[in-house]
Amino acid sequence: MPDYDEFDFETRAVRAGQRRTGEGEHSEAIFPTSSYVFKSAAEAAARFSGDQPGNIYSRFTNPTVRTFEERLASLEGGECCVATSSVMAAILATCAGLLQGGDHIVSSQSIFGTTTVLFSTWLTRFGIETSFVPLADTAAWESAIRPETRMLFLETPSNPLTEIADIQALSALARNRNCLLVVDNCFCTPALQQPLSLGADIVVHSATKYLDGQGRCVGGAVVGDAELVGKEIYGFLRTAGPTMSPFNAWVFLKGLETLSLRMQAHCSSALTLARWLEQQASVARVYHPGLASHPQHELAGRQQRGYGGIVSFELDGGQQDGWTFIDALRVFSITANLGDTKSTVTHPATTTHGRLSPEQRTAAGISDGLIRLAVGLESVTDLQADLERGFASLPD
Ligand SMILES: Cc1ncc(COP(=O)(O)O)c(C=O)c1O
Numbered sequence: 120m121p122d123y124d125e126f127d128f129e130t131r132a133v134r135a136g137q138r139r140t141g142e143g144e145h146s147e148a149i150f151p152t153s154s155y156v157f158k159s160a161a162e163a164a165a166r167f168s169g170d171q172p173g174n175i176y177s178r179f180t181n182p183t184v185r186t187f188e189e190r191l192a193s194l195e196g197g198e199c200c201v202a203t204s205s206v207m208a209a210i211l212a213t214c215a216g217l218l219q220g221g222d223h224i225v226s227s228q229s230i231f232g233t234t235t236v237l238f239s240t241w242l243t244r245f246g247i248e249t250s251f252v253p254l255a256d257t258a259a260w261e262s263a264i265r266p267e268t269r270m271l272f273l274e275t276p277s278n279p280l281t282e283i284a285d286i287q288a289l290s291a292l293a294r295n296r297n298c299l300l301v302v303d304n305c306f307c308t309p310a311l312q313q314p315l316s317l318g319a320d321i322v323v324h325s326a327t328k329y330l331d332g333q334g335r336c337v338g339g340a341v342v343g344d345a346e347l348v349g350k351e352i353y354g355f356l357r358t359a360g361p362t363m364s365p366f367n368a369w370v371f372l373k374g375l376e377t378l379s380l381r382m383q384a385h386c387s388s389a390l391t392l393a394r395w396l397e398q399q400a401s402v403a404r405v406y407h408p409g410l411a412s413h414p415q416h417e418l419a420g421r422q423q424r425g426y427g428g429i430v431s432f433e434l435d436g437g438q439q440d441g442w443t444f445i446d447a448l449r450v451f452s453i454t455a456n457l458g459d460t461k462s463t464v465t466h467p468a469t470t471t472h473g474r475l476s477p478e479q480r481t482a483a484g485i486s487d488g489l490i491r492l493a494v495g496l497e498s499v500t501d502l503q504a505d506l507e508r509g510f511a512s513l514p515d
Contacts, residue, residue, distance in 0.1 A: 123193060128310065133376045136189030138182060149369045150182045179357050183365035187372050188340070191330070194309040194375070195322050197342035199349040201356055202368060206305065206325035206339035207233055208361035213301060213321060213341055214270070215359070216352035220246030222269040227254040227284065228483050229277035230303070232472040235479065238272075251482070254282045255415060260289060264296045274303040276419070279431045279467045279491035280484050281306075281406045283415035286422060290318025299347070305329070305458075310382040311425045321347060326367075328458030329428075331374040332381050336367040381460070381496065385428030388502065389494040393430045395503055401440070401513055403488070406431040429457065431467075431491045438487040440513055441466050445490065447512035450497060450505040457493030462502055465491045 123135040140148050155174040157163040165171035174180050184202050192200035203209040214237075218224070226238055228251035238249035252259040254277050264271075271293050275284040286302060293300040302314035305325040314322050324330060326338035340363075341352050356362055363371075386409070393407035405412070408419035409426030419426055434440040445453055451464040455471050465471060472485045494502065 128194065129379045131190070131193045132310075132378050135193035136186040138186055147183065147186055147369060147372055150177075150365050152181075152365075153177050177365065178360050178362055181362075181365045181368070183372075184363050184368040187363070187368040187375075190372060190375055191309075191324070191326075191340055192342055194313075194378075195304070195342040196309075196313050196315050197322065197344070197348070199345045199353075200340055200342045201348055201353045202326070202363035202371075203339040203341065203356065204361045204363060205327065205337045206303065206323055207237065209323045209325075209339035209341045210234060210237060210272075210301075210303070212352050212355045212359070212361065213323060214242060214247065216355040217299065217347065218247050218269055221267060222247050223265050223267045224249040224270045224272055225260055225263045225268055225298075226251050226271075227273040227277065228252060228479075229254045229280055229282050230272070230274050231278050231305075232467075232475055234272075234274075234303070235483075236474055254284050257285060257288050257292065261292055261296075264292075264298065268296065268298050270299050270301055272301045272303075274306065275312075275422075276306045276408055276427055276429065278306065279406070279429065279465070279471070279489065281408050281413070281427065281429055281431060283408055283413075283419045283422065285418055286312075286314050286317040286319055290320075293320070294318070306427050306429055307423055307425075308378060308382060310379045311386070311427060312423045315342065317422065320344070325458075326363075326371045326374075327456065329374075329382065329385070330371050330378065330458075332377065332458060332460060333374065334456055334459035334461060336370045338363050338367045338371055382425060382428070384496050385458075385494055386425035388496075388499040389428045389430050389492075390426060391499050392492065392494055392502060392506065396430065396432050396506070399510060401434055401436070401510055403433040403435050428494045429491065430494060431489055433486055434488040434490065434513070436488060436513065438466070438468065441468075441488050441490055443512050443514075444509040447509045448505050449508065450501055451492065457491075459493065460496040462495035462497055463493045465493075467491055 188200040299320040301321045302319045321343040324340045390409040
């Protein structure tokens with residue numbers, strides 16, 4: 120198969136990693152097999168010992184999953200990618216593969232709620248502690264680093280407040296202090312931002328979101344250099360088993376083919392709605408990096424090739440108004456997923472961030488009146504009319 124490295128992003132999104140069986144199929148084949156047959160006992164032994172490359176068992180490798188991994192590695196500009204059953208599995212595998220008891224993580228406090236729970240609850244059982252700092256405060260990152268700190272972890276734009284981290288500044292800090300910088304690139308995808316090219320060591324992905332793009336499958340991935348990802352993190356995955364199924368990998372491959380076009384459309388509609396929301400009387404504040412009012416608007420413009428599809432806003436009336444508004448919508452789906460063709464609406468304080476303590480929520484800036492929109496691909500006129508329905512339902 121040709122090597123697609125020389126081609127543009129959109130071409131690689133459609134073709135990188137492509138492999139064909141002898142049948143000459145045009146669309147990628149799905150390999151729903153748990154194991155692979157060897158020609159002889161000697162070949163089986165050679166595969167197991169590693170003397171002969173090739174498939175053994177689908178917890179280790181699978182051709183459909185490999186195609187997805189090669190395509191995503193190409194789009195992120197990484198040497199190696201390993202696919203996982205979700206991004207939570209990808210983050211766990213990254214920590215299990217690269218850290219040990221006694222190590223310390225510095226993490227942004229503005230991360231997906233379940234990632235906070237993973238760091239602050241489960242990893243502490245294994246002697247790995249995490250300190251949480253404000254995402255955009257580079258000085259706070261620096262002062263939180265201890266001699267035993269091994270990893271800096273962030274999402275940019277953050278979920279749900281769309282704060283932006285300066286990846287280049289934090290990667291320089293990580294390098295100086297001998298830490299690895301891990302970036303969850305779920306909100307931007309490689310179509311809008313490539314953290315490895317800005318100095319990050321590892322990118323993790325929820326393929327569940329924009330990479331799939333149609334809300335069908337749960338999956339994740341880790342991208343980075345061959346030593347860290349291909350050996351250490353892969354070693355954990357192969358042993359512990361939270362790997363991606365071939366069917367899901369095939370769905371994600373189809374998603375990647377349209378990623379660039381979809382991201383442009385998500386960005387355009389989200390910016391239109393964000394600007395309109397800023398004009399609404401019951402809205403206290405709108406969060407979207409494309410707005411001139413966003414504190415890191417200029418940094419987002421430099422670091423990203425588009426501002427993303429997420430818009431959050433605060434209603435004056437707290438949780439009661441938030442729920443009333445959401446219940447009045449007819450087009451936006453009430454669901455916690457994002458990155459779908461279908462627009463979604465979420466009340467973070469009682470869903471995605473509901474397991475955080477009130478203090479953790481306050482620290483992360485999640486107020487009771489906050490609403491997160493993941494703007495999909497429906498007509499933006501219909502989406503705006505739907506939001507008008509929400510505003511009309513609020514008490515005067
Ligand atoms: C930024 C971010 N990271 C991680 C996740 C978790 O994704 P998954 O279900 O694929 O583990 C989400 C889900 O909403 C997310 O928004």
